[in-house]
Amino acid sequence: MTEILTQIDTKPSKARATGTAIRRLRSRLNPHPGDVVAVIFYVGLAVFVLSRQWKHLGTGYLVHSGQDQTMWEWFFAVAARSVVHLENPLSSDLQNYPLGVNLMGNTAMFGLSIPLAPVTLLFGPTVTFTLALTLGLSGTAAAWYWVFSRHVVSSRFAAAVGGSLCGFAPAMISHANGHPNFVALFLLPFIALTVVRLGTGIRPVRDGAIAGLLIAYQIFLGEEPLLIYALAYAAFGIAYAASRPHAAVAAVKRSIKGFAIAGGVALIVTALPLWWQFFGPDSYSAIEHGPVGNDAEAFTSFPTSSLAGDPGSAEFSMNATEENAYFGWPLLILLGLSAVWLWRIPLARAAAVTIVVMGVLSLGTSLTIGGSDTGIPLPWRMMSHLPLLESVLESRFAMGLLPAAALLLALGTERALASTGEGWRTTTVVWAGWLVVALLPLAPTPLDVVQRTSTPAFFADGAWKEYVTDGSVVTVPLPSPENARMLRWQTEQDFAFPIAGGYFIGPAGSEGRGKYGPDDRPTALLLASAQRSGQVPAIDDAARAQAFADLRFWKADVLVLAHTHNEQALRETVDRLVGSPARGVDGVWIWDVRGLT
Numbered sequence: 001m002t003e004i005l006t007q008i009d010t011k012p013s014k015a016r017a018t019g020t021a022i023r024r025l026r027s028r029l030n031p032h033p034g035d036v037v038a039v040i041f042y043v044g045l046a047v048f049v050l051s052r053q054w055k056h057l058g059t060g061y062l063v064h065s066g067q068d069q070t071m072w073e074w075f076f077a078v079a080a081r082s083v084v085h086l087e088n089p090l091s092s093d094l095q096n097y098p099l100g101v102n103l104m105g106n107t108a109m110f111g112l113s114i115p116l117a118p119v120t121l122l123f124g125p126t127v128t129f130t131l132a133l134t135l136g137l138s139g140t141a142a143a144w145y146w147v148f149s150r151h152v153v154s155s156r157f158a159a160a161v162g163g164s165l166c167g168f169a170p171a172m173i174s175h176a177n178g179h180p181n182f183v184a185l186f187l188l189p190f191i192a193l194t195v196v197r198l199g200t201g202i203r204p205v206r207d208g209a210i211a212g213l214l215i216a217y218q219i220f221l222g223e224e225p226l227l228i229y230a231l232a233y234a235a236f237g238i239a240y241a242a243s244r245p246h247a248a249v250a251a252v253k254r255s256i257k258g259f260a261i262a263g264g265v266a267l268i269v270t271a272l273p274l275w276w277q278f279f280g281p282d283s284y285s286a287i288e289h290g291p292v293g294n295d296a297e298a299f300t301s302f303p304t305s306s307l308a309g310d311p312g313s314a315e316f317s318m319n320a321t322e323e324n325a326y327f328g329w330p331l332l333i334l335l336g337l338s339a340v341w342l343w344r345i346p347l348a349r350a351a352a353v354t355i356v357v358m359g360v361l362s363l364g365t366s367l368t369i370g371g372s373d374t375g376i377p378l379p380w381r382m383m384s385h386l387p388l389l390e391s392v393l394e395s396r397f398a399m400g401l402l403p404a405a406a407l408l409l410a411l412g413t414e415r416a417l418a419s420t421g422e423g424w425r426t427t428t429v430v431w432a433g434w435l436v437v438a439l440l441p442l443a444p445t446p447l448d449v450v451q452r453t454s455t456p457a458f459f460a461d462g463a464w465k466e467y468v469t470d471g472s473v474v475t476v477p478l479p480s481p482e483n484a485r486m487l488r489w490q491t492e493q494d495f496a497f498p499i500a501g502g503y504f505i506g507p508a509g510s511e512g513r514g515k516y517g518p519d520d521r522p523t524a525l526l527l528a529s530a531q532r533s534g535q536v537p538a539i540d541d542a543a544r545a546q547a548f549a550d551l552r553f554w555k556a557d558v559l560v561l562a563h564t565h566n567e568q569a570l571r572e573t574v575d576r577l578v579g580s581p582a583r584g585v586d587g588v589w590i591w592d593v594r595g596l597t
Contacts (some may be wrong), residue, residue, distance in 0.1 A: 034156035038145050039138075041160070042167060045444070046138040049168075049176060049305075052449040053130050060449040064304075064320035065178030067484040071503045072180060073125035074487040075103070076132075079113035080120035081495055089114065090276045094495050095479070095487065095502030096518050097472040098555055104277035105284060105514075106504050107181045111220035125491060133176050136183030141167020143186040144406060147193055152347070152407065153414040161435065162410035170303035171399045173444045174323035177305075181222035182399070187214050188229045189403070195233065198262070201254025208258035212265025219270050224392060225399070232358050232400030239353035243346040284507040286391045287514025292318060293364015293380065294395045295371060300329040305448075308441030316371070317395070325362060325398040327405075331438040335405055338412040348411055354404035362397035391514065409435070452488075456562045457586040459489040464497070464558070467592050471557035472498045476570050476589075477527040479503060481516045483564075500524075500554040523550040523577070530573045534566040539576040547577040551593055559591040 053060050062069050074095070082089040089110060093100035104110075112132050113120075120128045145163030149156050166172075166189075175182035194211040198204065218226045241248030277283060298316035302308035303326035317323045327335075335355065342348035365381040367374045380394050416431035458464055464473065478501030479486040490499055501518050508515035518524070523546060530537055537543075551559075561570055561582065571589055575581050578596060582589035 032156065034160070035145075035149070038156065038160045038163065039142050042138040042141040042145070042163070043134075045141075045168060046134045049137060049173060049444050049447060050130055050134055051446050053447065054134075056449055056451075057124075057126050057130065059452050061452045062177050063448045063450045066319070066321070067481055067503055068178030068321065069129060070484045070487050072178065073129050074484075074491055074503075075106070075108040076113050076116070076120050076128040077125040077491045078103070078495065079108060079110065080117040080125075080128075083114060083117040084121065090273060091281055094490065094498050096282075096504065096506060097498035097500050098553075099506075099518075100282055101502065101504045101506060102277065102280060102282040102284075104273050104280070105282070105506075107222055107224070109181055109184070109221055110273075111217050112180070112184060129180065132180040133183055136180055136185070137167050137172060137176060139167075139184065139186035140172070140188075143189045144403065147189040148406070148410050151193065153410050155414045155417055158410045158413035158417065161413050161439075162406035165406040165409060165439075166402050168444055169399075169402050169405075170306065170326040170328075170442055171324045171396075171402070173305050173447075174303060174317075174321055174326070177321045177447055179321055182225055182396070184221050185225055185229075187218045187221065188225065190214055191218060191226075191229075192233055192403070194262075198255040198258035199251035201251075201258070204255075204258035205261060208261025209265050211258070211262035213269070215262065215266045216269035219266075219274070224396070227388060227392065228397055228400045229403075231361070231397070232354055232403065235357040236350045236354045236404060240346055240350035243349060282506050283512075284505065284514035285512050286387075287505060287516075288390065289393055291364050291366075292322075292393050292395050293366075293368065293378075294325040294362045294398055296363065296367060296369045298323070298325040299327055299332060299359070299398075301326050302328045302441055305445050306441060307443045307445065309445075318393075322393070322395060324395045325359075328438070328441055330434075330441065331405075334434050334438040335408055337434075338408040342408065342411050342415065345411060348408060351404040351407045351411075355401045355408075358397050358401040358404070361400075362395050364394045453485065455489050455492055456588045458560065458562075458588040458590070459493060461586060462493075463586045464493070464560075467558040467590060467594075468497045469557055469594060471555040471594070472500050474500045474551070474554055474556045474559050476559055476561040476574055477531050477564075478518070478520075478524045480518075480528070485562075497557075500556065521550045521553065523547045526577075527570060527573065530569050531564070531566045534569050536569050536572045536576070539573070544577055544579070548596065551596070557592075557594050559593060561589040562587070 047054065053062060078092050078094060079089055081087070082092075089108075090104045091100055091102055095101055109132070113128070116128050116131065119131060141163045144166035145159050148162045149159035152162075153159050172183060191211065191214045194207055194214060197207045198211060215226070295316035301316060303323045304311060304320050308328065317326075339348065339352035339355075343352070360378060361380050361383075363378050363380070365384060366378055367376040383389055384394065412431060413435070416428050419427040473486075473490075475486045477483070479499060480501060481503045484503035486499055487503060490497065501524060503517060505514050505516055506518060507513070508519040520528075526537060526543065559574060559578070561567065561574065564570070571582055574591060578591050578593060580591065582591055
């Protein structure tokens with residue numbers, strides 16, 4: 001990148017650039033032993049982080065994922081099914097029946113779920129889920145290592161340090177509990193590289209086409225990470241341009257053609273899927289999460305799954321999958337000192353500015369310290385209602401500073417290793433010591449896994465087939481983001497029946513705003529209330545009439561109550577709603593409603 005930026009600062013020569021590119025290509029096609037070591041280390045570390053899940057693929061479940069692992073495994077499984085049956089992968093009515101789910105609006109990761117369909121079909125969605133997380137962590141680290149080692153620093157060790165932070169930062173490990181779309185970020189460094197190349201204006205057609213294809217593919221991996229990193233890249237670009245304004249203006253002019261080609265290519269590839277996402281069936285306008293900015297103390301805290309962490313470390317985050325800012329105070333100090341030490345280097349200045357910008361954005365609309373809202377307004381307040389940005393969890397903006405932080409560490413490590421003259425040993429030793437102090441506490445530990453609950457024999461042994469004709473299965477209470485186990489039971493039966501409810505994002509209310517889970521019908525709300533309270537609600541003729549209307553809407557064949565919290569209250573509630581007692585069949589209670597609806 002340093003070499004490319006140098007080309008941006010000067011008038012490019014196509015002949016000279018071609019010769020240089022050929023020499024570079026030859027050297028890059030022959031991997032250095034350091035490259036091999038780095039990749040092996042990254043893959044090994046990723047396997048280590050997910051070792052408990054790999055060890056218990058059939059029975060293990062990432063405990064901090066909540067219901068997310070179940071949701072993602074369903075996404076992978078239904079994508080594989082769409083490949084086999086040549087169905088539209090962008091939508092499915094197998095949950096939220098009969099309305100269905102807009103899968104393009106649910107980050108179903110077609111960029112992985114489709115290519116890995118053979119893995120899903122042969123080994124099951126749990127293997128695909130675990131593999132996606134493993135490849136995401138190691139692939140992201142390796143991709144940034146490649147960019148750093150080829151374009152930023154000459155020291156492969158320095159590049160490896162930067163790649164390690166990008167691939168195994170606390171936020172990455174946190175999201176590895178259940179968000180593969182925020183772990184598989186291996187295309188983002190190459191998008192940054194192609195954008196920089198467009199500024200040289202040497203090969204606008206080729207570089208523009210490559211950039212467009214990379215952006216399009218990233219859309220099929222995760223749009224929110226692309227948006228976050230685009231803001232980070234913009235902040236970096238503006239900060240770097242401030243150091244060389246005349247060269248920056250010239251680079252922008254040279255890049256216009258390439259950017260136009262990139263936009264055109266990306267649009268051609270993604271036009272239909274994006275239309276489906278925003279305007280197709282079951283699309284939603286936006287989803288609001290409320291204020292979820294990072295607490296300032298989160299930046300100085302250590303993450304849960306680290307050597308210095310503990311189960312109580314997540315007190316400043318939404319949950320253990322959203323520890324987006326847990327850098328620890330030693331790393332923050334090292335980054336601050338690095339910025340001062342390397343300030344004369346334009347890349348370092350731009351990185352420092354990017355860290356501040358993305359860090360401040362991640363704090364949300366107002367400054368919160370130690371759980372107390374100070375009321376001090378922050379820049380995100382002016383941006384939070386803009387289109388696209390309104391659906392972003394602002395705490396995740398902290399992930400956008402990872403490449404900038406890694407860049408500072410890589411530049412600092414190279415300078416420390418290259419120090420000569422009097423005192424060079426001191427510089428190297430001090431830097432190495434700070435690296436250990438800053439990074440060792442953040443070293444990831446294996447993610448916690450618990451035993452999955454067993455599937456009821458009613459589903460596992462196929463007894464359900466006697467009670468399902470061509471309608472849906474309605475569990476009591478209905479599947480939701482709080483309890484999505486029915487998605488797994490359905491998947492294990494190869495999607496032989498649709499289900500009402502589910503775990504997804506879909507439209508709700510008259511405005512079609514995004515909501516996690518279905519737009520609940522009255523009977524679904526009644527059953528959820530009965531489970532929460534443990535009390536049988538008053539059931540009158542109106543409630544019964546509504547229940548039958550809802551069962552007809554869901555095209556229900558059978559109601560199924562598996563063992564759950566406040567099971568007795570739920571059973572009595574349904575008995576009164578349908579007017580007939582439950583039957584015990586293979587470990588569950590059922591109500592055959594085919595003759596009632």
